Each structure stands twice: as C-alpha cells, then as structure tokens.
Amino acid sequence: MERLIATPRADWVRRVESVGVHFHSVDDGPYWDESVCYQFSAAEIDELERATYALDKMCLEAVAHVIDNRLFQPFCIPDAFHDFVARSWEADEQTIYGRFDLAYDGAGAPQLLEYNADTPTALLEAAVVQWFWMKDCRPDADQFNTIHERLIEAWRTAAPASRVAFVSLAGNVEDYMTVNYLRDTAVQAGLDTEYLAVEEIRWNARRRAFVDIRERPMSIIFKLYPWEWMLADRFAPHLLEANTRWLEPPWKMLLSNKAILPVLSELFPTSPYLLRTAFQPPGPSYVRKPIQGREGANITLVADGRIETKTNGPYGDQACVYQELKPLRRFEGNHAVIGSWMVNGYACGIGIREDRGPVTGNTSRFVPHFFVP
Amino acid sequence: MRKSTRAISLALVGSGLILAGCVGRTPDSDREHPPETGRGAGSSGRRSGYYGGGWRRYGGAAAPRSPAGGHEGTSGGKGVGASPSGGFGASGHAAGGS
Numbered sequence: 419m420e421r422l423i424a425t426p427r428a429d430w431v432r433r434v435e436s437v438g439v440h441f442h443s444v445d446d447g448p449y450w451d452e453s454v455c456y457q458f459s460a461a462e463i464d465e466l467e468r469a470t471y472a473l474d475k476m477c478l479e480a481v482a483h484v485i486d487n488r489l490f491q492p493f494c495i496p497d498a499f500h501d502f503v504a505r506s507w508e509a510d511e512q513t514i515y516g517r518f519d520l521a522y523d524g525a526g527a528p529q530l531l532e533y534n535a536d537t538p539t540a541l542l543e544a545a546v547v548q549w550f551w552m553k554d555c556r557p558d559a560d561q562f563n564t565i566h567e568r569l570i571e572a573w574r575t576a577a578p579a580s581r582v583a584f585v586s587l588a589g590n591v592e593d594y595m596t597v598n599y600l601r602d603t604a605v606q607a608g609l610d611t612e613y614l615a616v617e618e619i620r621w622n623a624r625r626r627a628f629v630d631i632r633e634r635p636m637s638i639i640f641k642l643y644p645w646e647w648m649l650a651d652r653f654a655p656h657l658l659e660a661n662t663r664w665l666e667p668p669w670k671m672l673l674s675n676k677a678i679l680p681v682l683s684e685l686f687p688t689s690p691y692l693l694r695t696a697f698q699p700p701g702p703s704y705v706r707k708p709i710q711g712r713e714g715a716n717i718t719l720v721a722d723g724r725i726e727t728k729t730n731g732p733y734g735d736q737a738c739v740y741q742e743l744k745p746l747r748r749f750e751g752n753h754a755v756i757g758s759w760m761v762n763g764y765a766c767g768i769g770i771r772e773d774r775g776p777v778t779g780n781t782s783r784f785v786p787h788f789f790v791p
Numbered sequence: 792m793r794k795s796t797r798a799i800s801l802a803l804v805g806s807g808l809i810l811a812g813c814v815g816r817t818p819d820s821d822r823e824h825p826p827e828t829g830r831g832a833g834s835s836g837r838r839s840g841y842y843g844g845g846w847r848r849y850g851g852a853a854a855p856r857s858p859a860g861g862h863e864g865t866s867g868g869k870g871v872g873a874s875p876s877g878g879f880g881a882s883g884h885a886a887g888g889s
Binding site: 436437438440463467534536537538539542545546549550552560561562563564565566567586587588589590591592593594595596598599601602605606613615616617618619620621622623629631633641642643644647648650651652653656674712713780789791 | 793794795796797799800801802803804805809810812813873874875876877878879880881882884885886887888889
C-alpha cells in the first residue's frame with residue numbers, strides 16, 4: 419500500500435461533474451482529490467476482500483445473537499420497535515449495501531473501525547468516479563471495484579418488477595445525487611422508480627399506508643435517512659402498521675449502531691479483524707464513540723490517559739462505546755481509512771478517505787486507488 | 792481475474808435534468824424539473840459536517856428544504872394532497888448520509 423503523487427486531469431472538474439459529483443470541493447480545497455492516489459498489491463486487495471467477507475459473516479451472526487437473546491437495551495432502540503426489528507430479520511429482508519470502515523496499513527490485518535450499515539455515502543465516488551479516473555489515468559491497472567454491477571444485480575433480486583421510491587433529506591446535493599445514483603442502478607435493473615424528499619412522504623390514515631405526493635401507496639422505499647431519526651420522527655408509530663418494505667431493512671439499525679462493536683468483540687474475541695471494544699474503557703488508551711454518532715462527531719481519542727483529540731458534535735449526550743486505540747498509518751502526514759463495500763452479499767470494492775487529522779469526518783478527502791494485477 | 796467493472800453507463804446521474812430536480816425543488820414539487828432561470832445546475836461544494844471541531848459552511852447549491860411539521864390529519868385519502876406530510880425529516884440535520 420503506497421501513496422503516490424499524481425497529476426490531476428486538466429478537466430477533472432468537468433469529468434467528475436459529468437457523473438454527478440457536484441460536491442467535489444469543500445471551502446478550502448478538493449473533496450475529490452486526484453492529486454494523489456493509492457497503489458495496492460493484488461495480495462493486499464485479496465486481504466481486504468477476505469476481511470470484508472469475514473466481517474460481514476460475523477456481523478450477521480451478531481445480529482442473530484442480539485435478536486435471539488433480545489439484547490436491544492444497549493442499542494437504545496425504543497421498546498415498541500424491538501419486534502419491528504426482529505420481524506424484519508426473521509423475514510430475511512434483503513439488504514442492498516453497507517460500508518465497513520477499516521484501519522489498514524498494508525502489513526497487518528485490516529481492522530474494523532465501524533460499520534456504516536444503514537446510510538453509507540461516498541458511493542458514487544467509489545463506484546463511478548474513481549473507475550473513470552482509473553480508465554483515464556491508469557488504463558493498464560486494475561481496481562477493486564465492481565460496485566456498479568453489483569448494485570444492478572441487487573435491485574433485480576431485491577425488488578423485481580416493483581416501483582421503488584428513493585428518498586433523502588431535502589436540500590442536500592450530496593445525498594440527492596447519491597440516492598439518484600442508486601436509483602440509476604435500479605432503473606438499469608428494470609425497476610420503476612421515483613424520487614421524493616423524505617419530508618414529502620405522506621401518511622394516508624384511511625389506507626394505513628405511506629403514500630407519495632400523488633397519493634400512490636409506497637410499497638418499497640429506499641431511504642438515505644437513518645433509522646434512529648425515523649424512530650424519533652412523528653410518523654414513527656405508522657412504521658408499525660404500514661406494509662411498506664424499507665431499504666435498508668430495519669434489522670440494519672443494529673449494525674449501524676456502534677453498540678454492535680462490543681457484541682462482536684464478545685462473540686469473536688480472537689478475530690484479527692476486530693478491535694477490542696466494550697462499554698467501559700479497556701485501559702488507558704482508547705477511542706470513545708457515541709453509539710449513534712455520525713461523520714466523526716463527538717469522538718475522543720485517549721492515549722495513556724491523556725486526551726489527544728476530541729471532536730465536537732451533537733451526540734455528546736449519547737451512550738458510548740470504548741474501542742481499542744488503533745493509530746492509523748500516516749502517509750506523508752495523512753491518515754487513510756479504507757471504506758470497504760458490501761453490496762448484495764458481495765465484497766466488491768473500496769474507497770479511501772484521507773485526512774490530516776486522526777478522525778475521518780464528512781469533508782475528509784476521497785482519494786482514488788488502483789492495484790497491479 | 793479482474794476485480795473492476797467492465798463498463799459503466801449511467802441512465803440518470805450526470806444529466807442536467809437530475810441536478811435541476813434537486814436545485815429546483817420546492818415543497819411538494821414532483822421529481823425532476825427543468826432548470827429555472829437564474830438557478831445554475833453547476834453547483835460545487837460538499838455539505839456541512841463535523842470536522843476539526845465545528846460546522847463548515849456548505850459551499851454549493853442546495854435545494855430549499857420542505858417545511859417539516861405538517862399536521863397529521865385523520866381522514867386522508869380523498870385526493871391529491873389529502874394526506875399530511877412532514878412526519879419524517881424533522882431531525883434538523885443537514886444530511887442523512889454517513
């Protein structure tokens with residue numbers, strides 16, 4: 419695993435905007451950053467793929483363990499929704515995608531930092547933008563990336579011959595384009611689709627159904643809107659009476675919650691892919707994370723009893739988990755985290771986020787990768 | 792064996808119509824709209840987020856938010872617009888992705 423300096427394409431802005439990434443820049447620089455890239459060996463890619471499959475298998479076993487033993491309490495899921503989650507699992511409701519965030523230095527095993535199992539983004543960048551970058555800049559290389567075709571396959575099995583509504587929060591271009599990329603793959607799978615803002619979902623009391631703005635019942639909804647927010651919203655009670663199938667399914671709220679990390683640690687204490695995590699500090703060095711924190715908010719890094727880094731955010735009053743401190747490898751002063759994608763049961767690609775600081779946040783740069791076959 | 796997609800084509804994403812559908816959205820509007828005069832589709836910039844200790848300004852174009860908090864009726868279903876909306880999305884967060 420090497421970080422290489424690269425020459426950005428002269429027309430890179432036009433190229434990335436042409437595939438929908440209009441959020442390529444932040445205030446003080448690029449978000450999509452092709453002035454550098456990462457090179458992997460084929461063996462390293464195989465190791466990342468192996469780790470991703472192993473983590474997915476362990477996560478599914480952990481969900482079964484939580485549901486079978488009714489261990490919902492640490493997840494802070496309201497009591498009224500425990501059966502809602504369990505029914506979704508027992509019905510084997512299909513998942514489309516998820517992204518494992520991994521610490522990896524090219525030497526030891528990749529290790530799970532967290533699992534974005536419900537509302538992962540940086541998808542269009544990983545699936546499409548870096549693929550076109552490779553074709554332009556490294557045409558003789560390969561890339562760990564079959565995300566696009568796996569998504570199309572996923573829709574064929576998840577919702578054959580159905581109408582699927584894709585929803586996201588109004589007013590956010592990144593979420594909107596991500597959802598519409600997913601919608602694009604669904605269209606290519608032959609599905610009938612529509613987009614609306616999550617705020618536009620209506621409740622028809624007579625039909626006891628969620629309906630769209632034309633009063634059509636919404637039988638399948640893909641949402642880029644976290645389950646924990648849905649359960650706190652005013653329509654939450656209607657989730658229990660509607661026949662809508664949700665993507666991601668309700669059981670994924672267990673995996674997107676960091677309370678799953680101590681469960682994984684307990685069930686698989688010898689796994690090389692897991693960092694020890696508990697509900698109490700494991701020792702003088704740890705990372706404290708809110709169980710439903712997002713985008714690197716309210717993270718505290720403690721080394722030998724001393725706070726090294728602390729980020730702000732709105733999740734400060736949440737229950738926390740304490741994860742073994744695993745310093746990320748630094749490449750010329752940059753910390754890199756691997757986002758490894760599971761789509762429809764396949765480990766099918768990676769994206770890399772880079773930051774000067776040790777906590778990956780919403781504006782951490784996305785950097786393309788390739789490997790030498 | 793190759794580990795990358797052989798070919799990628801996009802049906803929706805990348806079309807000006809899709810981005811205009813975001814930038815030009817108004818509450819209760821339906822799907823994609825043609826670009827409106829004075830509202831460029833070429834936004835850039837990534838959303839606000841926690842990073843380094845505070846909210847950063849999202850530099851790009853953003854759609855107007857639909858007003859949350861529509862009241863919940865009991866007799867809906869009598870035609871377009873009869874059912875209340877606004878029961879989801881009231882979290883106050885800027886974005887739902889992670």
